[in-house]
Amino acid sequence: MAYPQDAAVQPPALRIDALGKKCPLPIIMLAQRIGEVPIGNVIEVLADDPATKTDVPAWCGLKSHEFVGAGELAPAPGWAFRIRRSY
Amino acid sequence: MVYFDAASAEPIVPAARAALLAALDDGWADPIRLHREGRRAALLLEQARERAASVLACRADEVSFTNSGTTACHLAVLGAVLARQSQARGPGHVVASAVEHSSVLNAVARLEDEGSRVTLVGVDRDGRVNSAEFAAAISEERTVLACLQSANHETGTIQPAARAARACQAARVPLFVDAAASAGRLPLPEGWSLLAASGHKFGGPPGVGLLAVRKGVRWKSPLPPDSREGRRVPGFPDLPAIVAAAAALEDASAGRADADAELRELTDLIRDRLPVLLADCVVHGNRAFSLPHIVTFSCLYVDGEALVTELDKAGFSVSSGSACASEAAQPSHVLAAMGALTHGNVRISLPAGTTRESVETFLAVLPDIVNRLREAVSRWV
Numbered sequence: 001m002a003y004p005q006d007a008a009v010q011p012p013a014l015r016i017d018a019l020g021k022k023c024p025l026p027i028i029m030l031a032q033r034i035g036e037v038p039i040g041n042v043i044e045v046l047a048d049d050p051a052t053k054t055d056v057p058a059w060c061g062l063k064s065h066e067f068v069g070a071g072e073l074a075p076a077p078g079w080a081f082r083i084r085r086s087y
Numbered sequence: 088m089v090y091f092d093a094a095s096a097e098p099i100v101p102a103a104r105a106a107l108l109a110a111l112d113d114g115w116a117d118p119i120r121l122h123r124e125g126r127r128a129a130l131l132l133e134q135a136r137e138r139a140a141s142v143l144a145c146r147a148d149e150v151s152f153t154n155s156g157t158t159a160c161h162l163a164v165l166g167a168v169l170a171r172q173s174q175a176r177g178p179g180h181v182v183a184s185a186v187e188h189s190s191v192l193n194a195v196a197r198l199e200d201e202g203s204r205v206t207l208v209g210v211d212r213d214g215r216v217n218s219a220e221f222a223a224a225i226s227e228e229r230t231v232l233a234c235l236q237s238a239n240h241e242t243g244t245i246q247p248a249a250r251a252a253r254a255c256q257a258a259r260v261p262l263f264v265d266a267a268a269s270a271g272r273l274p275l276p277e278g279w280s281l282l283a284a285s286g287h288k289f290g291g292p293p294g295v296g297l298l299a300v301r302k303g304v305r306w307k308s309p310l311p312p313d314s315r316e317g318r319r320v321p322g323f324p325d326l327p328a329i330v331a332a333a334a335a336l337e338d339a340s341a342g343r344a345d346a347d348a349e350l351r352e353l354t355d356l357i358r359d360r361l362p363v364l365l366a367d368c369v370v371h372g373n374r375a376f377s378l379p380h381i382v383t384f385s386c387l388y389v390d391g392e393a394l395v396t397e398l399d400k401a402g403f404s405v406s407s408g409s410a411c412a413s414e415a416a417q418p419s420h421v422l423a424a425m426g427a428l429t430h431g432n433v434r435i436s437l438p439a440g441t442t443r444e445s446v447e448t449f450l451a452v453l454p455d456i457v458n459r460l461r462e463a464v465s466r467w468v
Contacts, residue, residue: 023410023418023430028388028465051410051418051429058428062369062387 012044048078094436100290107331156285179231243381252278271339291332389431
């Protein structure tokens with residue numbers, strides 16, 4: 001998994017730390033806070049529950065937000081997911 | 088209690104129960120001995136084999152009984168590859184769908200550890216394997232085995248196994264069909280080379296698997312030699328359970344159309360009503376190609392384990408592919424391969440004889456349970 005290039009240059013407007021939290025908590029945090037960023041801006045979720053690898057993109061599909069991509073966190077296991085608020 | 092977990096184990100059917108009790112009296116002896124008791128046991132065993140073979144539409148000597156569907160899958164995969172590799176130059180290429188049962192994927196992973204090249208073919212949003220991708224994978228050089236389930240155990244999605252079989256025949260690659268989810272429910276896809284099924288999934292007792300290897304398909308036991316079960320499965324067989332499983336398989340496949348129509352109506356009811364009754368609930372798969380008795384859905388913002396526990400308290404036994412509800416603490420590889428939401432997942436699989444009333448009651452209690460759990464979990468954030 002890697003960020004598309006444009007996402008790498010645009011810093012996230014908000015970062016959510018969901019490390020150590022099991023699904024569905026990271027998804028609930030994302031849903032509760034995406035409204036805090038302006039439409040078109042990117043929100044980043046840090047998470048290490050393996051279920052988030054599937055559930056963050058699946059949530060974006062269900063809620064019609066744009067899943068920008070995911071990068072692996074180094075050295076700690078986990079991922080940084082980026083989501084663009086669409087509406 | 089209402090039991091909605093037939094895909095884990097179908098309650099034992101009366102025909103199987105009667106056969107089991109009779110075989111406990113007549114089939115306890117060692118069927119390979121030459122004495123009277125042994126011959127009587129051997130007769131029961133061979134009758135069971137004939138009955139199973141007739142439902143599977145293959146020859147009796149192609150069928151062996153194992154102690155589980157998992158063992159049958161392990162033996163099918165490892166034995167087919169072992170037989171073909173001994174004649175090839177070193178390890179070959181093995182193809183399987185990404186949504187096979189864990190027993191198949193674990194056997195394939197073992198082969199990969201031992202040097203085989205493995206291709207896992209992905210699925211679409213409904214959990215269906217792309218036939219063109221599958222055919223392309225098996226046409227790669229030195230492919231020694233292809234594995235495709237007849238239907239998926241978690242979503243009920245029916246796979247294009249007959250089309251895969253035609254591609255395999257053209258490429259001269261043996262096809263292993265894990266038919267555990269559909270045996271006794273659907274006619275088997277034509278053209279399989281090896282097949283596995285599991286007795287407790289069609290109303291037999293636990294502890295019986297079926298392994299079938301077609302004549303002319305090369306297969307070599309990955310275990311030390313043993314004379315039993317056509318030299319394919321070692322050890323003294325559980326004869327009463329085998330006799331009962333064969334009776335269950337026959338019983339399941341007879342009168343299937345009526346039973347299926349009833350179950351289909353009930354899973355359709357769940358598919359139609361759930362999204363109306365419950366916000367943020369996704370029903371997976373496509374009813375146009377799914378088993379009649381299975382329906383799987385995920386509820387956003389709910390912990391799957393909590394949902395299974397609350398449903399159990401409310402009197403409904405269901406299973407879940409969510410990570411916290413599984414022993415591996417990993418989300419379902421099937422849901423992940425489909426790109427489907429893995430948390431808040433519930434699989435409903437209806438046993439024969441499920442009443443419309445029990446499904447209506449389930450649909451009446453589920454929304455409250457889900458909404459209560461959503462309120463509780465949102466306080467944790």
